[in-house]
Amino acid sequence: MTPEEFRAAGHALIDWVADHRERIPSLPVAAQVGPGQIREALPRSAPETPEELAAVLRDLEEIIVPGITQTQHPAFFGWFPSNASLSSLLGDIASGGLAALGITWLSAPALTEVEQVVTEWLRELTGLDPAWRGAIQDTASTGTLVAMLAARERASDLSEHAGGLQSVERPLVVYSSEHAHSSVPKAVLLAGFGRDNLRYVEVDPVTYAMKADALEAAMAGDIAAGRRPAAVIAALGTTGTTAFDPVAQIVEIAARHGAWVHVDAAMAGSAMILPEMRHLFAGIDGADSIVWNPHKWLGTILDCSLLYVRDVDHLVACMSSTPSYLRSGADDDVVQYKDWGIPLGRRFRALKLWFHLRLEGVEASRVRLRRDLANAQWLAEVVAAQRDWRVLAPVDLQTVCLRHEPAGLTGEALDRHTLAWADALNASGRAFVSPSILDGRWMVRVSIGAEATERADVEVLWDLLREYAESPRA
Numbered sequence: 001m002t003p004e005e006f007r008a009a010g011h012a013l014i015d016w017v018a019d020h021r022e023r024i025p026s027l028p029v030a031a032q033v034g035p036g037q038i039r040e041a042l043p044r045s046a047p048e049t050p051e052e053l054a055a056v057l058r059d060l061e062e063i064i065v066p067g068i069t070q071t072q073h074p075a076f077f078g079w080f081p082s083n084a085s086l087s088s089l090l091g092d093i094a095s096g097g098l099a100a101l102g103i104t105w106l107s108a109p110a111l112t113e114v115e116q117v118v119t120e121w122l123r124e125l126t127g128l129d130p131a132w133r134g135a136i137q138d139t140a141s142t143g144t145l146v147a148m149l150a151a152r153e154r155a156s157d158l159s160e161h162a163g164g165l166q167s168v169e170r171p172l173v174v175y176s177s178e179h180a181h182s183s184v185p186k187a188v189l190l191a192g193f194g195r196d197n198l199r200y201v202e203v204d205p206v207t208y209a210m211k212a213d214a215l216e217a218a219m220a221g222d223i224a225a226g227r228r229p230a231a232v233i234a235a236l237g238t239t240g241t242t243a244f245d246p247v248a249q250i251v252e253i254a255a256r257h258g259a260w261v262h263v264d265a266a267m268a269g270s271a272m273i274l275p276e277m278r279h280l281f282a283g284i285d286g287a288d289s290i291v292w293n294p295h296k297w298l299g300t301i302l303d304c305s306l307l308y309v310r311d312v313d314h315l316v317a318c319m320s321s322t323p324s325y326l327r328s329g330a331d332d333d334v335v336q337y338k339d340w341g342i343p344l345g346r347r348f349r350a351l352k353l354w355f356h357l358r359l360e361g362v363e364a365s366r367v368r369l370r371r372d373l374a375n376a377q378w379l380a381e382v383v384a385a386q387r388d389w390r391v392l393a394p395v396d397l398q399t400v401c402l403r404h405e406p407a408g409l410t411g412e413a414l415d416r417h418t419l420a421w422a423d424a425l426n427a428s429g430r431a432f433v434s435p436s437i438l439d440g441r442w443m444v445r446v447s448i449g450a451e452a453t454e455r456a457d458v459e460v461l462w463d464l465l466r467e468y469a470e471s472p473r474a
C-alpha cells in the first residue's frame, strides 16, 4: 500500500470508526454471537490476491461488530470500565503511523522521553511522591508480575545471578487479600514463589479490606516456621467490591520484615487525580511499587498500564540485559525502558496518554470521574431503599454490588434467581452487568464508568434491574 492509497483507505476507515462510535448506543451491549460463529463466517485461507477495502469494511460491519461486547456503550456496566477515548485512539494511530521501534533509547529517543514526561505528569496529577519513577506496561497483570520478580530478587539478594530461587534457604512467602485479582496469584506463581507460599489474608466481613492483624499473624506464623515474608500485594480497589486494603498499616507491618509492598490499584488508581479521593490511598508512598490502568477509567484506550517503582536501580538490576548490538554512546545518560520490564521491543504507548491528556485536558477527566462516583452513590441509595434489594458492600468507588432477595429465597435457589435475571438482562442487549460471587453467593456488580454513561442511563438501568429481577422471564 502506498502512502496515497493509505490516505484514501485511512479516511474511509476513520469515517467508519466515527460512524460506529456514533451508533453504539443503538447496538446491543453484549456480543450477539455464539461460540465459533465468527470463525465460521470467515474464509479458511488467506486471500492470494488483494481485496477491496470496501469488502473488508463490510465484514467489519456485518461480522465483527456483532462479535464485540460494546464496552463504550452507555449501558455497559460490566467488569470494569474499559474507556477508549477517541483522543487516545488518535494517539494510538499516531503510534502506528510513526512505527517507532522501542528497543533502546537510541532506536526512538522520543518514545522514551515522551514516556518519561507523561509518567511524570501522571505521578504529579495523582499526588504521588516525586521519588516514584514510572513506565508504561501493557497491562496490570504484567506490572504485577514485574513487581513480583523485583520483590523476589530483593528478598533473595539477587539470587537470579547465582543459583536462583532454588538456592534460597528459607522459602519466600507472598501475602495478598483473599479478594485479590486473579492476576495476583498468577504473578506470584509465574515468579516462582509457588502456590504453597502464597497466603490469602482474611478480609473484614463488612469492608472486604485485608485485616492488618491477620496479615501480621500470618507473617509471624511463617517466620516461626522458618519461612521469610517477601512481599505483600495490597489491593486498592478490589475487583469484586472495590475494597481498599489498609495500605498504611500494611507498609508498616511489611517494613518490619523487609517485605516488598506492591499496590494493585488497576481500577481505582484513576481516582487519585481527585484530591478528595486521596484519603483512600493514604500510605501509598511507603510502598515499593504501584500499578494502575489509565485504560480502565482514565479514558486511555487499551493497552496502557502504569507501573511505578521507588528503587529503579534495583528494578534495572533484575531486568537488564545488554547485548553488544544494543550498546550506544548515550547509555550512561539515558533511561532504557527495556531494563524496566520484560519485553525488549516496546510500542509508543505514551502517545495515547499524551493525546488524551492534551486533547481532553485533565479537568474533563476529573468531571467525568466525579459524575460516575455520584451516579454510583445515587444507585446505591435507591437500591438500598427498595424492598427486597440489598447493597452488599461499601460503595467507595463507582461499583455497586447488589442483589435482589425476594422473601423466602435463600441459598442455591437465590443463586439460581440471581444468575437467571442477570443472564436474561445481558442476553437482551439492553444493558450489561457482571454476576460475581461474594461470600459464596452470586450477586451482581454494576460498574459505572463508560465515558458515555450519564445519570439518565443509570436510571434506565435501575428500571431494567427491577424489570428483570422482579418479573423473571420463564
Ligand SMILES: Cc1ncc(COP(=O)(O)O)c(C=O)c1O
Binding pocket: 080, 138, 139, 140, 141, 142, 181, 183, 235, 237, 238, 239, 264, 265, 266, 267, 293, 305
Ligand atoms: C484490581 C485489578 N487488578 C488487575 C487487573 C488486571 O488488569 P489487566 O487486564 O490490565 O491485566 C484487574 C482487571 O480488572 C483488576 O480489577
